[in-house]
Amino acid sequence: MYVNDECVLKFLELKSKRNYRFIVYKINDQTQQVVVEKLGGPRETYEDFASSLPPKECRYAVFDYDFITAENCQRSKIFFVAWAPDGARVRSKMLYASSKDKFKRQLDGIQAELQATDPSEMSFDIIKSRAL
Secondary structure, three states: OEEOHHHHHHHHHHHHHOOOOEEEEEEEOOOOEEEEEEEEOOOOOHHHHHHOOOOOOOEEEEEEEEEEOOOOOEEEEEEEEEEOOOOOOHHHHHHHHHHHHHHHHHOOOOOEEEEEOOHHHHOHHHHHHHHO
């Protein structure tokens, strides 16, 4: 599995420049490489992010979650989401599962990980609880 250079470049922009709220990645079937599918602007919400994941196809994604701690400090945590819905093809699920760790290692700065097979497994409440 090859990771397109743009994937890492856009992630670094999300991490350092905060140009994006989220990035959705997909594996291109023809070239067998991970590519950027969608970039979410800094003003987009978690709902925008969740709705950008297709209901019957696997994806990787990163989401930059901003929050305020109990000590009133502004923080952010970058989540890696492995999206493998129940309705996705078995071959696709296996491909995404087998290449996840290699891809995630390319994205230096991931602070939390979620694996989800339906939207309830990656609800905003789960993100909030994992961030603290």
